[in-house]
Amino acid sequence: MKFFIDTANLAQIKEANDFGILDGVTTNPSLMAKEGITGEENILKHYVDICNIVEGDVSAEVISTDFDGIIREGEALAKLHKNIVVKVPMIKDGIKAIKYFSKKGIKTNCTLVFSAGQAILAAKAGATYISPFLGRLDDISFDGIELIKQIVHIFRVQNYQTQILAASIRSPLHIVKCAEAGADVITSPLDSILALLKHPLTDIGLEKFIADHNKGKKISE
Numbered sequence: 521m522k523f524f525i526d527t528a529n530l531a532q533i534k535e536a537n538d539f540g541i542l543d544g545v546t547t548n549p550s551l552m553a554k555e556g557i558t559g560e561e562n563i564l565k566h567y568v569d570i571c572n573i574v575e576g577d578v579s580a581e582v583i584s585t586d587f588d589g590i591i592r593e594g595e596a597l598a599k600l601h602k603n604i605v606v607k608v609p610m611i612k613d614g615i616k617a618i619k620y621f622s623k624k625g626i627k628t629n630c631t632l633v634f635s636a637g638q639a640i641l642a643a644k645a646g647a648t649y650i651s652p653f654l655g656r657l658d659d660i661s662f663d664g665i666e667l668i669k670q671i672v673h674i675f676r677v678q679n680y681q682t683q684i685l686a687a688s689i690r691s692p693l694h695i696v697k698c699a700e701a702g703a704d705v706i707t708s709p710l711d712s713i714l715a716l717l718k719h720p721l722t723d724i725g726l727e728k729f730i731a732d733h734n735k736g737k738k739i740s741e
Contacts (some may be wrong), residue, residue, distance in 0.1 A: 521698065521699050521703060521704065521705065521706060522543035522544065522576070522704065522705040522706075523536075523541050523542060523543050523705075523708070523713060524542070524543060524544040524545055524546050524576075524577075524579075524685070524705055524706065524707035524708070524709065525542060525544075525546075525548060525708065525709070525710055525713070526545075526546045526547070526687065526689070526707040526709055527545070527551055527553070527597045527710065528547040528551040528552045528554065528555045528557060528566065528570070529555055529617065529708060530566075530569060530570065530573065530683070532534055532710045533545055533570060533573050533574060534573055535710065536710055536713065537573055537574055539713075539714075541575060541713075542576070543576040543577075543705070544574060544576035544577040544578060544579075544603075544705070544707075544738050545570050545574050545576075545577075545578045545579070546578075546579040546607070546629070546651070546685075546687065546707040547567075547570070547578075547579065547580070547581070548581045548607070548616075548631075549581060549583065552566065562601060564596075564597075567580045567597070567600055567601070567604065567728060568600055568601055571600070571601035571603045571604065574576055574603070575603070576603065576647075577603055577604075577605045577627065577649075578601070578603045578604055578605065578681055579605045579606075579607040579631075579649075580597045580600070580604050580605070580606065580607060580620075580703075581607035581631065582594055582597070582606060582607065582608060582609075582626075582698060585609065585611060585613065585614075586613055587613040587616050587721075590608060590613060590614060590617040591620060591621075592676075594606040594608065594617060594626065594628075596619055597628070598621075598626045598627075602725055604627075605627040605628060605629045605648060605649065606621060606626055606627065606628050606629070607629045607631050607651075608621075608628055608629070608631065608647075609630075609631055610630055610631065610632045610633050610634075610638050610641075610642065614630065615630075615642065615645045616645075618630060618642060618645040618646060618647050619645040619646060621646075622645065622646025622647070623646075624665055627649075628646075628647045628648050628649070628679050629647070629648060629649040629650075629651055629685065630642035630647040630649070630650045630651065631651045631687070632651070632653065633650050633651055633652045633653065634652065634653060634657060634665065634667075635667070636670045636674060637673045639652065639675075639682075639684075640674065640678075641679075642682065643675065643678075643680040643681075643682040644680075646682075647682050648682065648683065649680045649682065649683045649684075649685040649705065649739055650671070650682055650683075650684060650685065650706075651685045651686075651687040651707070652664065652667050652668060652671060652684070652685075652686060652687065653687050653688035654668070654686055654687065654688050654689060654690070654694055654698075655669055655688035655689065655690040655694070656688050657688075658690070663702055664686075664688070664694075665694075665697045665698070665701055668684065668697075668698055668700070668701040668702070668703050669701045672684060672701055672702035672703065676702075683704035683705055684702075684703045684705070685688040685703070685704065685705040685706070685707060686698040686706045686707070687702040687706075687707050688711055689706055689707065689708035689709070690712070691712055691715070692712050692713075692715040692716045693720075694706075694708075694712070695708060695713070695716060696716075726738070
């Protein structure tokens with residue numbers, strides 16, 4: 521399973537990349553705004569800055585909701601860098617645009633997926649990735665992990681090549697459950713990824729190892 525970081529913060533992206541497990545980045549207009557990145561020129565430059573840090577795919581989202589607008593924005597984004605994946609919303613014109621991009625060899629990420637039916641349509645259109653939003657499903661008392669399992673099963677049965685990119689990750693447990701369910705990729709805030717490192721028994725064990733080592737060192741002295 522690949523690990524993407526879901527942010528527009530360059531320092532966090534660099535930290536995750538230096539950690540040695542980063543495979544890509546996803547971001548969106550809200551995350552850009554959170555970092556104070558506004559205006560088309562600045563946003564496009566920021567995407568390039570991200571691509572210069574990470575070797576893997578970087579999802580860059582279109583704002584338009586009509587076919588012509590999505591195509592225009594998507595083609596401009598794809599020209600920025602070879603790592604760019606055009607992030608397209610799960611709407612009728614979005615599916616049409618994904619099919620267009622697929623024929624042109626432009627990678628796509630169909631975002632805001634909340635059902636297996638939507639996932640099937642995106643895969644049929646040739647999306648490189650689909651992004652089911654787990655946390656937002658959990659917020660309305662629907663088990664997002666169950667959706668991941670359903671989509672994984674359908675894609676295997678139908679032999680769809682689209683990768684399942686689990687998004688809206690809220691915790692390290694989400695990441696583990698996505699791995700169990702067979703997701704191809706997770707995209708997560710940095711804190712949830714780093715939380716995978718933590719276990720109280722690891723801390724206790726390490727503390728004891730160091731204490732025992734120091735005891736032996738004093739005896740030898």
